[in-house]
Amino acid sequence: MNPPTDTDNLPVLDHYVDGGLTSGSSERLGDVFDPARGVVQRHVRLASAADVEAAVAVAKKAFSSWGQVSVAKRQAVMFSFRELLAARQGELAEILTSEHGKVLSDAAGEIARGLEVVEFACALPHLLKGSVSENVSTDVDVFSVKQPLGVVGVISPFNFPAMVPMWFFPIAIATGNCVILKPSEKDPSAANWMAELMTEAGLPPGVFNVVHGDKEAVDAILTHPDIASISFVGSTPIAQYVYETGTAHGKRVQALGGAKNHMLVLPDADLDLVADSAVNAGFGSAGERCMAVSVVLAVDSVADPLIEKIRERMSTLKIGDGRRGCDMGPLITRDHRDKVASYVDVAAADGATVVVDGRGDEVDGEPDGFWMGPTLLDKVPTTSTVYTDEIFGPVLSVVRVSGYPEGIELINSGPYGNGSAIFTNDGGAARRFQREVEAGMVGINVPIPVPVAYHSFGGWKASLFGDAKAYGPHGVDFFTREKAVTQRWLDPSHGGLNLGFPQHT
Numbered sequence: 001m002n003p004p005t006d007t008d009n010l011p012v013l014d015h016y017v018d019g020g021l022t023s024g025s026s027e028r029l030g031d032v033f034d035p036a037r038g039v040v041q042r043h044v045r046l047a048s049a050a051d052v053e054a055a056v057a058v059a060k061k062a063f064s065s066w067g068q069v070s071v072a073k074r075q076a077v078m079f080s081f082r083e084l085l086a087a088r089q090g091e092l093a094e095i096l097t098s099e100h101g102k103v104l105s106d107a108a109g110e111i112a113r114g115l116e117v118v119e120f121a122c123a124l125p126h127l128l129k130g131s132v133s134e135n136v137s138t139d140v141d142v143f144s145v146k147q148p149l150g151v152v153g154v155i156s157p158f159n160f161p162a163m164v165p166m167w168f169f170p171i172a173i174a175t176g177n178c179v180i181l182k183p184s185e186k187d188p189s190a191a192n193w194m195a196e197l198m199t200e201a202g203l204p205p206g207v208f209n210v211v212h213g214d215k216e217a218v219d220a221i222l223t224h225p226d227i228a229s230i231s232f233v234g235s236t237p238i239a240q241y242v243y244e245t246g247t248a249h250g251k252r253v254q255a256l257g258g259a260k261n262h263m264l265v266l267p268d269a270d271l272d273l274v275a276d277s278a279v280n281a282g283f284g285s286a287g288e289r290c291m292a293v294s295v296v297l298a299v300d301s302v303a304d305p306l307i308e309k310i311r312e313r314m315s316t317l318k319i320g321d322g323r324r325g326c327d328m329g330p331l332i333t334r335d336h337r338d339k340v341a342s343y344v345d346v347a348a349a350d351g352a353t354v355v356v357d358g359r360g361d362e363v364d365g366e367p368d369g370f371w372m373g374p375t376l377l378d379k380v381p382t383t384s385t386v387y388t389d390e391i392f393g394p395v396l397s398v399v400r401v402s403g404y405p406e407g408i409e410l411i412n413s414g415p416y417g418n419g420s421a422i423f424t425n426d427g428g429a430a431r432r433f434q435r436e437v438e439a440g441m442v443g444i445n446v447p448i449p450v451p452v453a454y455h456s457f458g459g460w461k462a463s464l465f466g467d468a469k470a471y472g473p474h475g476v477d478f479f480t481r482e483k484a485v486t487q488r489w490l491d492p493s494h495g496g497l498n499l500g501f502p503q504h505t
C-alpha cells in the first residue's frame with residue numbers, strides 16, 4: 001500500500017499504534033529532510049495530547065496480557081527480533097543514512113551497538129531471577145521477584161535514531177512492559193521500521209507503539225497518569241525539564257543529557273594512536289555523537305606534533321553523501337549546520353588559531369546538502385563558548401595544558417560528565433585518572449568508551465538526571481519493581497495470638 005501523502009505529494013509518516021499505522025487526530029506535520037540533498041523528503045505526524053492518550057490506552061490494555069506472558073514466550077519474541085534485525089539491518093542502515101545523513105558504515109555501526117542490547121535482552125530469564133533466603137525464621141522463607149512497571153515512555157534524540165531506542169525498548173518489553181516511543185521528529189522512520197519488525201517477530205499489538213511528535217507529545221507523555229516511567233535522551237536543558245516534570249508527576253525518570261568530552265594526552269602517549277582516535281572520535285557521524293571527543297587536552301610538549309598528525313589525517317577524509325562511500329556525511333539541518341559553522345568565527349575572534357576550516361570543503365554530494373567539513377582549532381581559550389558549549393558538529397578544539405594536574409582540573413570543573421579519555425603509556429597515571437575523573441564513562445587509550453550492553457551507559461553531572469543509567473543491569477532494574485515475599489506454610493507447631501512486632505525465632 002502506498003503511504004498517505006500531503007498537499008506537497010510527499011509521503012507522510014503515521015504513528016504506529018496497536019500493531020498498525022494510524023494518522024491520529026492532529027493535523028500538524030513536521031518536515032523530514034534528506035540532509036545530503038538539502039530537501040524535504042517526507043512529512044511526519046506531530047501528535048496531539050489526544051493522540052498520546054489514545055496510544056497509552058492501547059498500551060495499557062496490552063499490558064494486562066503482555067505482563068502475564070511467560071518469560072519463555074517473551075524471550076522467544078526477542079530471539080526472533082534479533083534474527084530478523086541481523087538479517088535485514090541493511091534496510092535500516094539505508095533509512096538512517098537517508099534521514100540522519102551519517103554514512104552507511106556508521107549507520108551499520110549504530111545498528112550493531114543496538115543489536116548488542118537486543119542480545120542482552122534475550123538473556124532476560126537469567127537477569128530476572130530473584131533471590132531466595134531459606135528459613136529466615138523457623139519455617140519462614142523470603143524471596144524477591146522483579147515485576148514490570150506497566151506502560152513506559154521512551155523519548156529519543158535525532159543522532160541515534162535506531163541505537164538509542166534500542167537502549168531501552170528491548171529490555172522494557174522483555175521484562176514485560178508496554179512501550180510508547182516518541183522518536184526525534186527529525187529522523188522518525190527508523191522507529192516505525194523497528195516497531196513493524198517487532199510485530200513480525202511475534203510481538204502482540206499494542207505492546208510497542210510509536211507516537212511521533214514534538215513538545216506537545218512529550219508533555220502529554222510526561223504528565224500522563226498511566227505512564228510509569230520515562231527514559232529520555234537528548235540535550236541537557238530538555239533532559240533537566242523532562243526529569244523535573246516527569247518526577248513531579250510521580251514517574252521514575254532516567255534523563256540522559258548533553259556532553260563535552262575531553263581526551264587528555266600525556267607526553268608518553270603513542271601519538272599515532274592519539275591522532276587516529278581524535279579524528280575518528282571527533283569527526284565520526286560529523287561530530288553528532290554524545291560520546292564524540294570535542295576537546296583534545298594536549299600537554300604542551302606534544303601539542304605541535306600531534307596537531308600535525310591530526311591535520312594530515314583530516315586531509316584524507318572524504319566528505320559527502322553517505323550513500324557514496326564517503327567518510328563523513330552532512331549535518332542534520334541547515335540551521336544546525338549554520339550554528340556549528342558560526343563557531344569558527346567565534347573561535348578566531350576569541351583568539352584561537354583556526355588550523356583547518358571545514359566550511360568550504362569540497363564535497364561529493366548535492367550542493368544544497370547541509371555540509372560542514374572537519375574543522376580543527378588550536379589554543380582555544382577555555383573562556384570561549386567554543387570551549388564551553390556543546391557544539392555537536394565536526395569541530396575539534398585543542399587546548400594546551402601544562403600537565404596532568406591542569407588537565408584533570410579542567411575536565412572536572414566542566415558541567416558535563418559523560419565520557420572522558422586519557423592517552424598515556426603510564427599505568428600509574430591512567431589509574432589515577434580513572435579514579436579522579438568526574439565522568440560516568442572513562443576511556444584509557446580508548447576515545448569513545450561506550451560500555452558494552454551488559455554494563456550500563458550513562459554520565460555524571462549534567463549528562464544524566466536520575467539514578468539509573470541506560471541498559472545493562474541498570475536497565476533491568478529501571479524497568480522492573482522488586483517485590484519481597486515472606487512465606488510460611490501452615491505447620492501445626494505455629495499459631496496463637498501475638499501483637500508484638502514480628503521477630504525471627
Ligand code: NAD
Pocket residue numbers: 155156157158159160164182183184185213214215218219233234235236238239256257258259289290390392418459463
Ligand atoms: P533534543 O533535546 O533537541 O531532543 C531530544 C528529544 O526531546 C526529541 O525527541 C525532541 O522531540 C524532544 N524535545 C525537543 N525539544 C523539546 C521541548 N522543548 N520540550 C519537550 N521535548 C522536546 O536533542 P537532539 O538535538 O535530538 O539530540 C542531540 C542532543 O542529545 C545532544 O545534546 C546530545 O549530547 C544528546 N545525546 C545524549 C546522549 C547521552 O547518552 N547522554 C545520547 C545521544 C544524544
